[in-house]
Amino acid sequence: MSILASRLSAIKPSPTIAVTTKAAELRAAGKDVIGLGAGEPDFDTPESIKEAGKAAMDRGETKYTPVAGTVPLRKAIADKFRKDNGLTYTPDQITVGCGGKQVLYNAIMATVETGDEVIIPAPYWVSYPDITLLAGGTPVYVACPEETGFKLKAADLEAAITPKTKWVILNSPNNPTGAAYSADELKAITDVLMRHPHVWVMSDDMYEHLVYDGFVFATPAQVEPGLYDRTLTCNGVSKAYSMTGWRVGYAGGPVELIKAINKIQSQSSTHTASISQAAALEALTGPQDFIAERNAIFKQRRDLVVGLLNDMPGLSCRTPEGAFYVYPSCAGVIGKTTPQGRRIETDGDFVTALLEEQNVACVQGEAFGLSPYFRISYATGTEKLEEACRRIKALCESLS
Numbered sequence: 001m002s003i004l005a006s007r008l009s010a011i012k013p014s015p016t017i018a019v020t021t022k023a024a025e026l027r028a029a030g031k032d033v034i035g036l037g038a039g040e041p042d043f044d045t046p047e048s049i050k051e052a053g054k055a056a057m058d059r060g061e062t063k064y065t066p067v068a069g070t071v072p073l074r075k076a077i078a079d080k081f082r083k084d085n086g087l088t089y090t091p092d093q094i095t096v097g098c099g100g101k102q103v104l105y106n107a108i109m110a111t112v113e114t115g116d117e118v119i120i121p122a123p124y125w126v127s128y129p130d131i132t133l134l135a136g137g138t139p140v141y142v143a144c145p146e147e148t149g150f151k152l153k154a155a156d157l158e159a160a161i162t163p164k165t166k167w168v169i170l171n172s173p174n175n176p177t178g179a180a181y182s183a184d185e186l187k188a189i190t191d192v193l194m195r196h197p198h199v200w201v202m203s204d205d206m207y208e209h210l211v212y213d214g215f216v217f218a219t220p221a222q223v224e225p226g227l228y229d230r231t232l233t234c235n236g237v238s239k240a241y242s243m244t245g246w247r248v249g250y251a252g253g254p255v256e257l258i259k260a261i262n263k264i265q266s267q268s269s270t271h272t273a274s275i276s277q278a279a280a281l282e283a284l285t286g287p288q289d290f291i292a293e294r295n296a297i298f299k300q301r302r303d304l305v306v307g308l309l310n311d312m313p314g315l316s317c318r319t320p321e322g323a324f325y326v327y328p329s330c331a332g333v334i335g336k337t338t339p340q341g342r343r344i345e346t347d348g349d350f351v352t353a354l355l356e357e358q359n360v361a362c363v364q365g366e367a368f369g370l371s372p373y374f375r376i377s378y379a380t381g382t383e384k385l386e387e388a389c390r391r392i393k394a395l396c397e398s399l400s
């Protein structure tokens with residue numbers, strides 16, 4: 001009898017983490033690999049936030065905290081929701097977990113059972129389907145093609161809803177496409193959801209602050225207050241505050257759901273680190289100016305990469321509204337052969353050729369549920385991005 005539980009066979013390890021690990025291994029073996037796979041900013045955590053973590057240690061804040069997170073942090077999150085999103089949550093409507101990922105995981109574990117359907121617009125963040133499957137649920141994918149700006153169409157959502165639908169997961173700005181929904185675009189989606197009162201909304205707003213060209217962020221419970229009682233608004237400090245390693249994510253929602261999430265958390269991680277919570281408190285309440293400064297750099301990089309990609313034979317790339325990813329189509333290289341004799345049949349073959357023949361690590365679109373595309377993270381220095389694009393172009397130009 002195997003030691004492994006059968007539920008494991010339903011899921012796979014995170015493909016984005018796999019690409020990052022592979023790139024690190026090749027680098028350790030002496031290869032000059034440029035990694036464009038990681039979903040984390042290259043910027044350091046701002047000094048004031050690091051200092052807040054150190055000060056918490058010095059004050060002896062190194063013990064257990066409440067499962068839901070410290071009261072000051074939950075109050076700060078409630079203030080953030082009110083100020084930024086026009087959403088009123090009391091601290092007992094807020095939970096803090098070990099990164100946004102754990103909050104989503106807890107929420108799905110607390111609510112999804114065998115036979116429940118979770119609507120996941122594709123392309124999607126890689127963890128939504130696997131967490132759903134681990135809970136015994138059924139992911140229901142709704143294609144969001146490039147022609148709709150990689151955004152969910154109201155009619156397609158309506159067609160995907162069944163009596164078994166428990167959640168729809170919305171993610172704007174989106175990983176992997178960077179596509180973000182305006183308030184009007186979201187309203188078309190929330191209008192559908194108002195007609196289906198049994199469907200809950202999980203809004204993953206992790207990239208809220210990373211929007212460009214004056215784009216105005218909106219979240220479903222703000223756009224449609226009628227959904228407030230069945231929406232879990234998820235967010236975190238990982239991306240905008242360059243705090244991926246601190247592991248702090250949070251969500252606001254109805255008390256009953258938050259209590260259920262806390263119950264799951266009380267039997268797993270208990271809470272995220274006390275020191276990280278103190279740092280997150282500073283992130284949310286301290287100076288925010290660096291976000292705009294960093295966004296200006298992200299925007300420059302986005303424009304650089306989109307421009308370079310659109311100049312490569314076989315590739316084309318939409319300019320996204322937010323996050324730090326672009327999702328170029330590689331339709332024009334399918335069917336071609338590399339100088340080393342690799343035939344490119346899929347986006348997976350293309351990213352393998354990029355890694356093996358040009359030492360550039362990207363993630364294949366297949367991992368995110370829409371092919372033939374690949375994801376580039378531009379959260380890396382300009383020189384590296386230019387060199388990576390030079391190499392991608394070299395591969396594209398060498399195909400026959």
Ligand code: PLP
Nearest residue numbers: 039099100101125175206236238
């Ligand atoms: N949601 C989305 C869309 C993400 O891209 C990520 C991280 O890549 C997360 C949630 C999880 O972030 P965290 O590192 O806080 O767990």
